[in-house]
Amino acid sequence: MKAVLQRVANARVDISGRTVGAIDAGLLVLLCAERGDVDALADRMLAKILKLRIFADEAGKMNRSVQDIGGGLLVVSQFTLAADASAGNRPSFTQAAPPDEGRRLYEYFVAQARTAHPVVATGEFGADMQVHLLNDGPVTIPLQMTA
Numbered sequence: 127m128k129a130v131l132q133r134v135a136n137a138r139v140d141i142s143g144r145t146v147g148a149i150d151a152g153l154l155v156l157l158c159a160e161r162g163d164v165d166a167l168a169d170r171m172l173a174k175i176l177k178l179r180i181f182a183d184e185a186g187k188m189n190r191s192v193q194d195i196g197g198g199l200l201v202v203s204q205f206t207l208a209a210d211a212s213a214g215n216r217p218s219f220t221q222a223a224p225p226d227e228g229r230r231l232y233e234y235f236v237a238q239a240r241t242a243h244p245v246v247a248t249g250e251f252g253a254d255m256q257v258h259l260l261n262d263g264p265v266t267i268p269l270q271m272t273a
Contacts, residue, residue: 147247149198
């Protein structure tokens with residue numbers, strides 16, 4: 127399972143001109159399920175995201191988590207994180223989980239996030255989305271969980 131986290135001042139997801147998810151300060155989580163991923167990887171990914179200390183404390187040091195600041199999570203499915211561009215000029219996405227399994231793992235991750243954290247917004251799995259964000263820092267962190 128892969129994710130790219132962006133610390134944001136605010137972020138939103140629009141579909142066909144309609145906002146479907148939005149947060150103020152917090153994390154935009156671009157999430158990709160890969161072939162062979164299981165619920166336990168999603169659990170580990172969520173635990174890491176919630177505890178990752180990438181927000182400033184009173185001294186300006188990255189020492190606080192999204193939980194510490196009471197920030198939001200905006201979780202967006204992003205199968206293109208599984209891209210392999212090592213051969214040729216067109217990326218391959220064969221490592222991405224098949225759509226049904228990708229949707230199941232995405233929905234599982236979101237359900238677990240909503241149980242563990244008070245502010246969780248989402249995009250829509252498989253939709254053509256426009257993601258708007260004001261990156262804070264900028265701080266962008268790639269994460270990968272493997273079995």
